[in-house]
Amino acid sequence: MHLNRLSLLNFKNIREAQLDFSPRINCFVGDNGTGKTNLLDAIHYLSMCKSAFGLSDSQCVRHGDEGFVVNGIYSTPTGRNETIVCTYQRGNAKKLSRGGKEYEKLSDHIGLLPIVMIAPSDTALINESGEERRRYLNSLISQLDRDYLSALIRYNHILAERNKLLKNQGSANFNEILEVFDMQLAALGTALHKRRRELIEELAPLAAQAYLKLSEDREQVELTYRSELNETPMDELLRLTRTKDLVNQFTTGGVHRDDIRMSIGGYPLRKYGSQGQQKSFLVALKLAQYDIVAAHCGHRPILLLDDIFDKLDMQRVEQLIGIVSDERFGQIFITDCNKVRLEGILSGNRCDYTLFSVADGTVAAPQPELSSTGQEP
Numbered sequence: 001m002h003l004n005r006l007s008l009l010n011f012k013n014i015r016e017a018q019l020d021f022s023p024r025i026n027c028f029v030g031d032n033g034t035g036k037t038n039l040l041d042a043i044h045y046l047s048m049c050k051s052a053f054g055l056s057d058s059q060c061v062r063h064g065d066e067g068f069v070v071n072g073i074y075s076t077p078t079g080r081n082e083t084i085v086c087t088y089q090r091g092n093a094k095k096l097s098r099g100g101k102e103y104e105k106l107s108d109h110i111g112l113l114p115i116v117m118i119a120p121s122d123t124a125l126i127n128e129s130g131e132e133r134r135r136y137l138n139s140l141i142s143q144l145d146r147d148y149l150s151a152l153i154r155y156n157h158i159l160a161e162r163n164k165l166l167k168n169q170g171s172a173n174f175n176e177i178l179e180v181f182d183m184q185l186a187a188l189g190t191a192l193h194k195r196r197r198e199l200i201e202e203l204a205p206l207a208a209q210a211y212l213k214l215s216e217d218r219e220q221v222e223l224t225y226r227s228e229l230n231e232t233p234m235d236e237l238l239r240l241t242r243t244k245d246l247v248n249q250f251t252t253g254g255v256h257r258d259d260i261r262m263s264i265g266g267y268p269l270r271k272y273g274s275q276g277q278q279k280s281f282l283v284a285l286k287l288a289q290y291d292i293v294a295a296h297c298g299h300r301p302i303l304l305l306d307d308i309f310d311k312l313d314m315q316r317v318e319q320l321i322g323i324v325s326d327e328r329f330g331q332i333f334i335t336d337c338n339k340v341r342l343e344g345i346l347s348g349n350r351c352d353y354t355l356f357s358v359a360d361g362t363v364a365a366p367q368p369e370l371s372s373t374g375q376e377p
């Protein structure tokens with residue numbers, strides 16, 4: 001599945017654009033703040049029905065305008081064309097259609113056009129709280145497994161109800177209701193824990209392998225799943241923490257406290273990893289994610305590489321381009337401020353790429369000499 005044509009209307013700083021893409025490597029080059037990342041975000045919208053950066057729909061409407069349209073024509077593996085359109089008007093719910101038919105539930109679309117993005121904001125995965133890492137896990141597993149998403153929604157709902165009850169300990173039938181919540185929470189928590197454990201067991205060796213390759217066998221990283229449920233089943237955990245929960249008036253144990261430990265050479269990555277090592281780790285993690293998503297859907301996700309070369313030394317950049325130029329990767333979109341550097345790296349790796357110049361929200365169609373297999377026409 002690849003994106004043939006992207007048409008935009010009033011999306012962020014892009015008033016209007018219509019772009020035809022290569023099924024392999026597409027590059028957006030231009031100065032800071034010109035709209036390169038915004039183009040990636042539009043592609044993200046078509047897959048995930050939302051911005052990759054936690055922005056609301058209205059924040060993605062071009063300033064002063066009333067709504068946006070993001071339209072993508074995709075080529076399916078069977079050679080058919082599939083049109084996906086996302087439209088949003090301020091004050092209304094956004095709409096998503098596939099082949100002219102509007103989705104009733106946006107969640108039905110998730111997973112149809114798999115996508116993996118590597119962006120500078122991913123550093124939050126290392127530097128922020130466990131909530132960020134749980135969000136990452138949840139979003140990844142939800143792309144692979146619809147049951148997971150519904151179990152997660154139920155878990156969060158019951159957790160909120162249980163916390164409300166714990167603040168209201170004088171309410172009628174308090175103990176009976178608490179027992180019911182505990183039973184439901186234990187069943188859902190156990191299912192979420194199992195799925196997270198399986199995913200991390202799959203992800204960890206792939207990420208470690210990708211990191212080794214990026215660092216040319218110089219450094220080793222590790223990813224481990226931290227959960228209270230690794231040692232204690234959820235029903236028992238709720239029993240053990242009951243007294244504490246009554247005092248604190250919220251649920252102190254469960255999968256809502258899970259985390260992922262990331263380390264380099266046995267030490268915490270956040271404290272001991274350099275910026276380049278942290279960036280390499282995130283790239284390795286996302287490459288591992290790519291392999292898992294590709295294996296699960298049976299076709300290659302679209303890969304979005306935003307500002308990917310920042311903080312990486314030339315060897316790692318070369319390794320990365322070497323990895324993604326492999327045939328197991330499908331369509332790729334890369335942004336960079338430095339056209340000469342990007343062209344040098346891609347030509348050096350004999351990559352087939354198409355280059356778009358972005359300036360002040362306007363995207364120039366590729367010139368013949370900029371659509372290259374590394375050689376002048």
Ligand SMILES: Nc1ncnc2c1ncn2[C@@H]1O[C@H](COP(=O)(O)OP(=O)(O)OP(=O)(O)O)[C@@H](O)[C@H]1O
Pocket residue numbers: 011012013014030031032033034035036037038039059060061062063307335337
């Ligand atoms: N809703 C919006 N309406 C108009 N302009 C917007 C909107 N949202 C963001 N922008 C503008 O888009 C620009 C940022 O674009 P983008 O993040 O794509 O930059 P970039 O080309 O990737 O830059 P960099 O190289 O610095 O990462 C900023 O100038 C910002 O003000």
